[in-house]
Structure formats: structure tokens, C-alpha cells
Amino acid sequence: MSTLVQDAIPVGLIEEIAVELNKKAAMAIPSDVMARFDQLIAQETEPLSLLVLEQIKANAELAIQSGRPMCGDTGLPRYYVKIGNEAPRIQGGMVAFENALRRAVAAVTKTLPLRPNRVHPLTRADHDNNVGMHAPEVTYTFEPDADWIDIIAVHKGGLFGSDYRMLFPSDGVKGIKRFFLDVVAEFNRRGLACPPSVVGIGLGGTKDTCFRLGKEAACLRYVPDRNPDPLVAELEEELTELGNRAGFGPMGFPGATAIAAVKIECAYAHTGGMPMSVHHFCHATRRAVVRIFPDGRHAYRDDPQWFTPYYRRNVVEW
Numbered sequence: 001m002s003t004l005v006q007d008a009i010p011v012g013l014i015e016e017i018a019v020e021l022n023k024k025a026a027m028a029i030p031s032d033v034m035a036r037f038d039q040l041i042a043q044e045t046e047p048l049s050l051l052v053l054e055q056i057k058a059n060a061e062l063a064i065q066s067g068r069p070m071c072g073d074t075g076l077p078r079y080y081v082k083i084g085n086e087a088p089r090i091q092g093g094m095v096a097f098e099n100a101l102r103r104a105v106a107a108v109t110k111t112l113p114l115r116p117n118r119v120h121p122l123t124r125a126d127h128d129n130n131v132g133m134h135a136p137e138v139t140y141t142f143e144p145d146a147d148w149i150d151i152i153a154v155h156k157g158g159l160f161g162s163d164y165r166m167l168f169p170s171d172g173v174k175g176i177k178r179f180f181l182d183v184v185a186e187f188n189r190r191g192l193a194c195p196p197s198v199v200g201i202g203l204g205g206t207k208d209t210c211f212r213l214g215k216e217a218a219c220l221r222y223v224p225d226r227n228p229d230p231l232v233a234e235l236e237e238e239l240t241e242l243g244n245r246a247g248f249g250p251m252g253f254p255g256a257t258a259i260a261a262v263k264i265e266c267a268y269a270h271t272g273g274m275p276m277s278v279h280h281f282c283h284a285t286r287r288a289v290v291r292i293f294p295d296g297r298h299a300y301r302d303d304p305q306w307f308t309p310y311y312r313r314n315v316v317e318w
């Protein structure tokens with residue numbers, strides 16, 4: 001039976017789903033990342049790094065079994081929302097929708113619990129609920145020929161592993177590799193990015209777009225997928241291999257498995273520059289995805305499907 005109220009998705013349902021979504025994000029490492037842990041365990045030859053990888057996997061399994069967050073630092077909860085062009089309205093509109101998302105973060109912070117990480121940058125005031133000014137962040141995008149709403153919750157570690165550099169076009173792929181290795185070395189030699197990580201790279205765009213895309217590449221690409229542009233896909237593979245030849249294993253120990261994957265997303269840039277951002281999504285790759293259909297049915301899945309052909313569109317008209 002339809003749960004629609006006056007052709008609108010009930011906002012209470014959105015909140016209920018968002019609570020469940022945040023719980024899943026905090027506790028359950030997605031299946032694609034778990035499968036990648038298995039591959040890294042099979043390929044690591046350093047005994048200490050192998051032990052650490054096995055413990056990371058065991059910890060992830062224990063979190064699911066015991067219903068607890070998989071890291072004591074439960075990161076910074078945030079949302080990515082994709083709205084189908086034909087999706088029904090939400091009861092109370094988008095302001096009610098955002099309130100529901102904020103209430104869900106506050107509720108899960110209390111009940112799961114999540115660590116209340118969000119504080120005012122100067123006063124250090126803490127609302128004890130991970131909600132505050134611009135927290136949790138919500139990023140929106142849209143999808144043609146779709147009547148559903150996707151909500152993705154990401155709880156990302158928020159201290160280390162990200163950097164930005166304005167390269168010149170003449171720096172080329174060599175410059176990209178150099179900056180990538182600089183960032184990998186800087187954070188991984190001290191274990192600061194808690195590897196193995198999915199490394200996202202933003203290439204091009206304005207500075208803010210470059211940073212946003214790199215972070216989305218780290219948090220929202222499905223690990224086994226390939227960028228549809230063969231040139232970019234080849235660079236992703238090359239950088240994964242290069243990063244794992246830099247001498248780092250899990251948590252910065254000597255080894256060859258610090259990089260679970262490299263994902264690159266591009267945006268058109270100023271002709272005089274080639275901005276580049278690098279982001280580590282630590283081994284606590286906490287993301288959860290749900291699709292809500294017009295009749296209120298909803299389905300959880302692991303693949304964010306964030307980078308659709310429409311999202312990467314390269315033409316004037318769609």
C-alpha cells in the first residue's frame with residue numbers, strides 16, 4: 001500500500017530512514033571495501049602489515065556483529081542527496097527535508113552513539129549532537145528521468161589526508177604523480193591517514209570544485225568501478241600501483257598496501273592551470289546509501305552511483 005500523503009513523501013519517513021542510514025554508515029564498511037581488504041591481505045608480504053590488515057578486517061566484522069561504530073572517532077557525518085527530476089515533493093518541502101536529516105544525525109549521535117565531534121572552531125562549543133553551523137553538510141545534485149531520491153550518509157575522518165596544489169598545464173602527468181606521491185608520503189609515513197585508504201583526486205575546475213570532486217571521488221566511487229574515460233582509468237590504475245610502491249602499508253607500517261584504490265574525477269579548468277586535490281578516505285570507509293521511491297518504499301545498497309553520465313555531462317544540452 002502506498003505511504004504517500006497528499007502526493008508527498010512523509011517527512012517522518014525521511015527522518016526514520018536517515019536514522020537507519022547513519023547507523024549503517026557508522027557500523028558497516030561497504031561490501032566493495034571489505035572485498036578490497038581481502039585482496040590487500042592476499043597481496044601484502046610484510047608480516048606486521050599483514051597482521052594489521054587482518055585486524056582491520058576483524059574489527060570491521062566485529063562492528064557489524066556488535067552493532068557499534070567501527071572506529072572510536074566516528075568522523076564528521078554529512079550527506080549527499082541526488083533528487084530525480086520526476087521525484088514527488090517531500091511533505092513540508094526541502095526545509096523540512098533538511099531538518100529531518102539534521103534531526104537524524106542528532107538522534108544517532110545520542111543513541112548509537114557517535115562521538116560528538118563537531119565544535120565551534122574558536123570557542124570549541126559543542127552541541128553534543130554533531131549538528132551546528134554548516135554541520136552536517138548536505139550536497140545536492142539531480143538526475144533526469146528518475147522519480148526517486150537517493151540519500152548517502154558519509155562519516156569521514158576529518159583531520160588528515162587532504163591537500164591542494166595549483167599545477168601548471170606543463171607539469172602534465174609527471175606533476176600529477178609528484179604531488180600525489182608528496183601527499184601519500186606526507187600522511188602515510190606517520191600513519192595519519194589511517195591507511196589503507198581510497199584516495200580521491202580532483203583534477204581541474206575552480207579551487208572549490210576541484211576540492212569537492214576529489215573528496216567525492218574518495219567517498220562516493222564504488223571501489224571496483226573504472227572511470228569511463230580510458231585515459232583517466234589508466235591513470236587511476238597507474239597511481240594505485242605507484243602509491244603502493246612507495247613503501248607504506250596499513251597505518252604507515254612498512255608494506256605495499258596503503259592504497260586501496262585511486263579514483264580521479266575531472267572538471268574543466270582555467271586554460272592557464274591544472275588544479276589538483278588529493279583526499280584520503282581512511283580504512284573506516286563509512287558510507288551508506290538508500291533510494292526512496294515515490295510510494296515510500298526504500299532500498300539500501302553499497303554502490304553510491306553518484307557519478308552518473310548526467311553528473312559528468314560535458315555538453316550544453318542534455
Ligand code: SF4
Binds near residue numbers: 072284
Ligand atoms: S582517520 Fe579514520 S580510522 Fe583513523 S581515527 Fe580517524 S576515523 Fe578512525
